[in-house]
Amino acid sequence: MSQTDVATLEVHSATGLPSRKILMWAFIGSECMLFGSLIITYLVYRGKSIVGPYPEELLNIPFITVTTFVLLMSSLMMVLALSAVQRGDMKWGKVWLLMTAVFGMVFLGGQVYEFTHFVHEGLTLQTNLFGGSFFLLTGTHGAHVTVGVIWLLSLFFMGVRGRLTQASAETVEIAGLYWHFVDVVWIVLFTLIYLLS
DSSP, X not given: OOHHHHHHHHHBOTTSSBHHHHHHHHHHHHHHHHHHHHHHHHHHHTTOXXXXXXXXXXXXXXXXXXXXXXXXXXXXXXXXXXXXXXXXXXXXXXXXXXHHHHHHHHHHHHHHHHHHXXXXXXXXXXXXXXXXXXXXXXXXXXXXXXXXXXXXXXXXXXXXXXXXXXXXXXXXXXXXXXXXXXXXXXHHHIIIIIIOO
């Protein structure tokens, strides 16, 4: 048995899928349970605050729509990054990875602006039920975006050092699975919090 065959056996599970991919899907499943519980908590408390400020007084739908669009476009850039790495085009792979991270940072900047505005208007974690559930839910999502941005930047710097090659496509794909998950979660949150408030 050659070294390549041994390496293939080590990284593939009994299903024939790479073990790291299965691990990422298992992680995403656990994250679905986490966000599911936070979303249910938000829905249970929605509309039950007895003191303001209330969502309709604070939520800036046009602004958040723009930041949502930016985050969703970052998913397209992640697809382009993976495609470039798979075909061995490291120059464009690095460009798209960096752009994905930059768009993620723009989204995070919008979230920081929104949080700051809400606190200035008197809404904090302790103000009312809306504040507590809103900051916990969107803050948890923001933390996940931050982790994704750090991951993407680490891949970009691997590329700058010449350590990101066509053989690294699976690593980029796994990062992409995480990034797309974060984007899908935001679509659900944007719909529930902003569009249905």
